[in-house]
Amino acid sequence: MEYTPQFSVVWNNLSLFWQGLVLTLQIVVVAISIGLILGILGALGRTSENRVLNGIAIAYVEFFRNTPFLIQLFFFFFGLPGLGIRMSSWQAAVLALSINFGAYATEIVRAGIEGIDKGQVEAGKALGFKPMQVFRHVVLIPALGNIYPALVSQVVIAVLFSSVVSQISAEELTFAGNYLQSRTFRSFEIYLAISVIYIGLVWFIKLVAFLIQRQFFAFTRYIR
Amino acid sequence: MQQPHTQDHAAVLDTAVPIISAQGVDKWYANNFHVLKGISLEVHRGEVVVLMGPSGSGKSTFIRTFNALEAYQKGRIIIDGTELTPKMKNVEAIRREVGMVFQQFNLFPHLTVVENVMLAPMEVRGWSKSQAKSIAGELLERVGILNQAKKYPGQLSGGQQQRVAIARALAMQPKIMLFDEPTSALDPEMVREVLDVMRNLAQSGMTMVCVTHEVGFAREVADRIVLMADGQIVEEATPDEFFSNPKHPRSQQFLSQILS
Amino acid sequence: MQDFTLANILANLLIATRWTIALSAIAFFGGGIVGFIIMLMRISPNPIIRTISLIYVEIFEATPLLMQLFLVFFGISVLLGLNLSAWAAATIALTTYSSAFLADIWRGSVEAVPRGQWEASRALGLPYIKQLKRIILPQAVRMSIPSTVGFAVQVVKGTSLASVIGFIELTRSASSISNVTFQPFLVYSMAALIYFCLCFPLSLWSKHLEKKFSYEG
Numbered sequence: 001m002e003y004t005p006q007f008s009v010v011w012n013n014l015s016l017f018w019q020g021l022v023l024t025l026q027i028v029v030v031a032i033s034i035g036l037i038l039g040i041l042g043a044l045g046r047t048s049e050n051r052v053l054n055g056i057a058i059a060y061v062e063f064f065r066n067t068p069f070l071i072q073l074f075f076f077f078f079g080l081p082g083l084g085i086r087m088s089s090w091q092a093a094v095l096a097l098s099i100n101f102g103a104y105a106t107e108i109v110r111a112g113i114e115g116i117d118k119g120q121v122e123a124g125k126a127l128g129f130k131p132m133q134v135f136r137h138v139v140l141i142p143a144l145g146n147i148y149p150a151l152v153s154q155v156v157i158a159v160l161f162s163s164v165v166s167q168i169s170a171e172e173l174t175f176a177g178n179y180l181q182s183r184t185f186r187s188f189e190i191y192l193a194i195s196v197i198y199i200g201l202v203w204f205i206k207l208v209a210f211l212i213q214r215q216f217f218a219f220t221r222y223i224r
Numbered sequence: 225m226q227q228p229h230t231q232d233h234a235a236v237l238d239t240a241v242p243i244i245s246a247q248g249v250d251k252w253y254a255n256n257f258h259v260l261k262g263i264s265l266e267v268h269r270g271e272v273v274v275l276m277g278p279s280g281s282g283k284s285t286f287i288r289t290f291n292a293l294e295a296y297q298k299g300r301i302i303i304d305g306t307e308l309t310p311k312m313k314n315v316e317a318i319r320r321e322v323g324m325v326f327q328q329f330n331l332f333p334h335l336t337v338v339e340n341v342m343l344a345p346m347e348v349r350g351w352s353k354s355q356a357k358s359i360a361g362e363l364l365e366r367v368g369i370l371n372q373a374k375k376y377p378g379q380l381s382g383g384q385q386q387r388v389a390i391a392r393a394l395a396m397q398p399k400i401m402l403f404d405e406p407t408s409a410l411d412p413e414m415v416r417e418v419l420d421v422m423r424n425l426a427q428s429g430m431t432m433v434c435v436t437h438e439v440g441f442a443r444e445v446a447d448r449i450v451l452m453a454d455g456q457i458v459e460e461a462t463p464d465e466f467f468s469n470p471k472h473p474r475s476q477q478f479l480s481q482i483l484s
Numbered sequence: 485m486q487d488f489t490l491a492n493i494l495a496n497l498l499i500a501t502r503w504t505i506a507l508s509a510i511a512f513f514g515g516g517i518v519g520f521i522i523m524l525m526r527i528s529p530n531p532i533i534r535t536i537s538l539i540y541v542e543i544f545e546a547t548p549l550l551m552q553l554f555l556v557f558f559g560i561s562v563l564l565g566l567n568l569s570a571w572a573a574a575t576i577a578l579t580t581y582s583s584a585f586l587a588d589i590w591r592g593s594v595e596a597v598p599r600g601q602w603e604a605s606r607a608l609g610l611p612y613i614k615q616l617k618r619i620i621l622p623q624a625v626r627m628s629i630p631s632t633v634g635f636a637v638q639v640v641k642g643t644s645l646a647s648v649i650g651f652i653e654l655t656r657s658a659s660s661i662s663n664v665t666f667q668p669f670l671v672y673s674m675a676a677l678i679y680f681c682l683c684f685p686l687s688l689w690s691k692h693l694e695k696k697f698s699y700e701g
Binding site for chain 2: 117120125142
């Protein structure tokens with residue numbers, strides 16, 4: 001009756017976990033890259049004077065931030081084929097994750113754009129910078145510094161969300177766990193191990209983010 | 225229309241030609257507020273002009289038209305022989321020659337003090353790094369802040385930041401310096417260190433237009449005081465005349481408010 | 485077997501939506517109670533208590549909600565020999581998940597109360613509990629309301645994952661209906677719309693509160 005955890009199932013299948021981790025990273029890196037582009041485009045739309053663009057951007061952001069990721073995923077993978085758009089589970093996973101990330105990134109980038117100090121832009125102009133030079137030397141780095149923490153949090157959330165794509169059988173870390181669980185029934189050990197891997201991954205990302213912050217955005221500590 | 229930008233050309237100009245010439249300038253804000261009402265002002269080389277007046281009188285807006293940070297709708301503004309027009313292509317060429325110091329300092333937060341001073345000479349004037357560095361070093365020494373060169377602006381006091389901002393503007397070797405209420409955002413004990421730097425700059429022969437309420441500075445340093453009210457110039461006088469014997473009722477009213 | 489008309493599908497989805505709302509409400513309020521305790525631990529003067537609560541929050545914020553559901557549903561039931569229902573497992577997992585995030589939001593608000601407020605209340609001779617209850621918390625609560633409402637949206641969306649362990653709520657019901665009707669596009673669109681109708685008002689309200697409080701200062 002008493003259950004004794006046996007972690008040999010974890011040690012014996014480390015390579016499976018490793019593969020899952022690598023697949024998770026692939027999905028997340030591709031999705032974040034696409035999502036960032038969507039976020040920049042979305043923020044441009046959101047801050048534009050053009051009402052149509054603005055409306056589209058608002059609809060995009062609000063729709064994807066106010067519906068569950070799982071539903072979005074199912075919609076892309078099961079729903080879109082109804083319109084004749086078919087994709088592999090990997091493609092659907094990346095697409096859903098990108099679009100979801102993009103909606104949050106839109107708001108983050110927009111806050112960065114709106115947080116730009118007009119006085120510094122004027123100072124740049126007064127020194128004789130051309131508009132592109134003002135953007136490159138005066139606007140870009142401080143704006144990146146401002147949005148950096150929020151962007152890192154969103155990356156962490158994307159990593160955690162990526163586990164959900166196992167539900168359309170996209171292969172990644174959680175999928176690997178489900179697969180192993182269905183063969184060994186050692187659910188507690190396996191899911192505990194996977195949780196630990198996610199924690200390790202998240203802390204690793206936070207560590208790298210911190211080092212980047214210290215290297216490139218040290219000035220943000222002194223901005224009041 | 226004549227458009228001399230080069231040093232040589234400027235040198236042959238009659239010194240009687242003003243370096244700043246504003247003729248009948250009108251400006252309306254987007255909400256139709258008539259902020260500048262046909263203002264004319266001439267500033268000659270080496271002159272120090274102090275603009276005073278109650279808040280909302282349009283003095284900041286006026287000097288911001290001199291480097292085209294503000295557009296205007298009627299009249300003419302000619303800076304060092306070049307007219308500022310809404311459609312002008314190379315507004316940067318004017319701004320290179322006109323330094324500006326802002327009320328809120330507006331230092332670049334992501335660059336250290338010395339980088340703030342070096343950036344524009346390198347990017348706009350195309351100087352080498354070593355050239356920019358040596359000029360920056362000289363200027364920071366001149367404003368008394370060389371020992372803080374490696375710090376970020378956020379680590380400095382307001383007075384120190386404003387002195388860096390002056391050095392940053394001077395690094396472009398401008399022909400004109402505009403000061404837009406440079407001490408208004410400072411704690412009282414820091415006002416003096418900034419005014420000292422400005423006083424030295426005036427003594428070195430720089431052409432300066434300053435919007436400020438610092439009476440002591442105006443009295444001692446200005447060649448001419450200009451009092452603005454409601455978008456118009458109501459009085460122009462030497463400091464002695466202005467402070468001892470203001471002619472216009474608005475000037476008398478203004479002085480009684482700031483001197484009380 | 486009944487014929488599925490549009491109205492029929494909608495009716496079935498709305499019936500399941502009740503469970504989404506019930507689970508959200510329990511997780512949010514249960515999470516609020518647990519989260520309040522965790523928040524008190526996070527701001528405790530005792531470093532051991534602070535560390536324990538910090539680890540609690542960090543673990544929940546660094547693992548996928550799906551994994552937390554699996555651990556509770558499969559793991560704990562195997563480990564303790566309890567046969568947890570999907571409903572019980574989802575309630576436990578979502579409550580603990582909410583508690584960690586709410587604790588973190590509220591801790592942020594407490595820390596945003598200026599230090600001078602603690603000092604002033606200490607200078608008045610108030611004991612710790614009273615400082616907290618009379619001076620600090622009333623100010624922190626006000627500041628935390630917009631993000632707390634905003635987090636409710638995350639909880640509602642989070643409940644959709646309970647479908648994975650077999651709890652029949654909106655998402656699970658949508659999957660079943662789409663399997664029967666072969667109209668996944670229609671069914672998932674409708675489900676998404678229902679979620680949107682639950683979440684969007686909360687988002688708007690949160691944004692409104694944020695603006696209101698920032699004007700009032």
